[in-house]
Amino acid sequence: MLNSIILIIASYLIGSFPSGLVIGKLFYKTDIREHGSGNLGGTNAIRVLGKKGGGSVMVLDILKGGIATLLAMHFGSELHPLIIAIFSVVGHIYPIFAGFRGGKAVATAGGIILFFSPVLFITLFIIFVITLATTKIMSIASSTIATFAFIIIWTNPYANPNYDQIARIMFTILPAIVIIKHIPNYKRILNGTEPKITNKKD
Numbered sequence: 001m002l003n004s005i006i007l008i009i010a011s012y013l014i015g016s017f018p019s020g021l022v023i024g025k026l027f028y029k030t031d032i033r034e035h036g037s038g039n040l041g042g043t044n045a046i047r048v049l050g051k052k053g054g055g056s057v058m059v060l061d062i063l064k065g066g067i068a069t070l071l072a073m074h075f076g077s078e079l080h081p082l083i084i085a086i087f088s089v090v091g092h093i094y095p096i097f098a099g100f101r102g103g104k105a106v107a108t109a110g111g112i113i114l115f116f117s118p119v120l121f122i123t124l125f126i127i128f129v130i131t132l133a134t135t136k137i138m139s140i141a142s143s144t145i146a147t148f149a150f151i152i153i154w155t156n157p158y159a160n161p162n163y164d165q166i167a168r169i170m171f172t173i174l175p176a177i178v179i180i181k182h183i184p185n186y187k188r189i190l191n192g193t194e195p196k197i198t199n200k201k202d
Contacts, residue, residue, distance in 0.1 A: 015091025
């Protein structure tokens, strides 16, 4: 059990790495928490830092979930790897290294899916790109892939041999977290104030 506790703590600390804060301050001399939505996630990083800076933040956020998943899968534990990996999402949302003010965990959750089920990740990524290109609204694209992740996991038992019952439950919790974190965005969409992704360049 001690090994599981260590892995959970490691997963949380990995998720707590504030990619948006580090990239913004190190390369752009900007604290993205003071601009845009004030969120440390990739979407606000793109709005504040541009596509290159924001893209770098997203890649790092994906790696946080991916590294946590790899650790959970390759170091023995009594717990299911996804139970351990999901703590990277908790760390991203409530990062100990950034005053517990983080992002909405879309990219970090995506990293977990990428390293646990690459085929599902590719499927969701295609859906994400199409939705974002159509709507230009990141929250809609994020919520769409969260919904599709839930549908695919529960309706396609052959999507991945690792989809045991616990995996399905954890992959239900992940989309639920993403959707719940985007509730303020839905309110802005309804009143027409949700910002769109522009063609801003670095």
